[in-house]
Amino acid sequence: MVERTELIKEVTDSVIKVLSAYGIEISTDQHQTDIPISVSARHLHLSPEHVEYLFGKGYQLTPFKEISQPHQYACKEQVTISGPKGQIERVRVLGPSRGKTQVEVSKTDARVLGLQPPVRSSGDLADSSPVTITGPTGTVLKLSEGCIIADRHIHMTPADAAHYGVKDGDRTDVAIDGDKPGILKNVAIRVKDTYALDMHVDTDDGNAFLIEGSGRVRLLKKEEQQL
Amino acid sequence: MVERTELIKEVTDSVIKVLSAYGIEISTDQHQTDIPISVSARHLHLSPEHVEYLFGKGYQLTPFKEISQPHQYACKEQVTISGPKGQIERVRVLGPSRGKTQVEVSKTDARVLGLQPPVRSSGDLADSSPVTITGPTGTVLKLSEGCIIADRHIHMTPADAAHYGVKDGDRTDVAIDGDKPGILKNVAIRVKDTYALDMHVDTDDGNAFLIEGSGRVRLLKKEEQQL
Numbered sequence: 001m002v003e004r005t006e007l008i009k010e011v012t013d014s015v016i017k018v019l020s021a022y023g024i025e026i027s028t029d030q031h032q033t034d035i036p037i038s039v040s041a042r043h044l045h046l047s048p049e050h051v052e053y054l055f056g057k058g059y060q061l062t063p064f065k066e067i068s069q070p071h072q073y074a075c076k077e078q079v080t081i082s083g084p085k086g087q088i089e090r091v092r093v094l095g096p097s098r099g100k101t102q103v104e105v106s107k108t109d110a111r112v113l114g115l116q117p118p119v120r121s122s123g124d125l126a127d128s129s130p131v132t133i134t135g136p137t138g139t140v141l142k143l144s145e146g147c148i149i150a151d152r153h154i155h156m157t158p159a160d161a162a163h164y165g166v167k168d169g170d171r172t173d174v175a176i177d178g179d180k181p182g183i184l185k186n187v188a189i190r191v192k193d194t195y196a197l198d199m200h201v202d203t204d205d206g207n208a209f210l211i212e213g214s215g216r217v218r219l220l221k222k223e224e225q226q227l
Numbered sequence: 228m229v230e231r232t233e234l235i236k237e238v239t240d241s242v243i244k245v246l247s248a249y250g251i252e253i254s255t256d257q258h259q260t261d262i263p264i265s266v267s268a269r270h271l272h273l274s275p276e277h278v279e280y281l282f283g284k285g286y287q288l289t290p291f292k293e294i295s296q297p298h299q300y301a302c303k304e305q306v307t308i309s310g311p312k313g314q315i316e317r318v319r320v321l322g323p324s325r326g327k328t329q330v331e332v333s334k335t336d337a338r339v340l341g342l343q344p345p346v347r348s349s350g351d352l353a354d355s356s357p358v359t360i361t362g363p364t365g366t367v368l369k370l371s372e373g374c375i376i377a378d379r380h381i382h383m384t385p386a387d388a389a390h391y392g393v394k395d396g397d398r399t400d401v402a403i404d405g406d407k408p409g410i411l412k413n414v415a416i417r418v419k420d421t422y423a424l425d426m427h428v429d430t431d432d433g434n435a436f437l438i439e440g441s442g443r444v445r446l447l448k449k450e451e452q453q454l
Contacts, residue, residue, distance in 0.1 A: 107434035108335060119406040179346040183410040207334035208435035
């Protein structure tokens, strides 16, 4: 998938070159700070043990739709999540299964469930919110922790990171235009060879900033982040 | 209610003076840029005609709870609002009744209803979204326009406006701290003698920035708004 990113960059540069021959100068700077954004609906990741517990012995998750990160996919499988105040049905499982079960919700969802999940990076689950997961045959899985509000983050390759002048673990600011514009702060940078460039926000950020499924945002340079 | 604002300012200044005598210097600048914020849940305002249409001839709205703006109140009365995709029950009516009926929802609500309301200031309803209102006895009111996503705004008195160096109709930037911090742009300034200082955002902004009902935000000065 690194090849895909490289290919996109090469084609983009090629188009910019052609436009330039027509006297249309595209600012490379603008181009450099233009990042795709996707809104992540509530979802969960399941450990291999919990897949079997909820769906039956030897069960394998069924890929249903590719998502923006390579080798990850939405699954056909859906579950119900619940807390002391309420439940939400048809929550999508993302695959493949991974080490620890993790439920990612928005603050709006958390209010429905009656939970107070912390804002965390994926995988950072210590003392996160308890949550109950109910499988399709009624099997109930009570977790003492595992529910978080995912922090705002940008996936990128090492080449992207070099390009934007950031490194894994950095926190940056991102500007969003539109009818309800603004700046999202404390956005985590996640760098890995296998990532594709994409910013992820939850549905609260998506709805607050009127992002319709996807869009493009601007990574602010260090010198723009003085506020 | 202007007296209330004045009183709060006088008490605050007095406390700052006492603290100063103990060697604790509070920055007046920080104090000046500290504005209360409230999250407005979905609600509606009804014209006098529509109050009678939905609740019966001669019906008067019943005040139930004061809200942050003087002479306005949440009413006992609730209605159902609906659109092509769904409905939301128990939507609170705000009183007193006013010239035109206006339904204020969040983008999250709009998705449930299947509507595409524009982001508008209160009262600016031309070509806003159609919406249906159902009263307690099942009376159905179909409006061809009247549903909006209320823009982010700050109510203040002329004295507040002078204090912050803004005027009615200005658009400013507001910084919010916390675990999901950021800057809200395009925030409308509304100045009136009868207003009390308070910023209003919808539940999407409230949940995106983790504001629990109310909080305090920082109005950015012109020189801080270069982004």
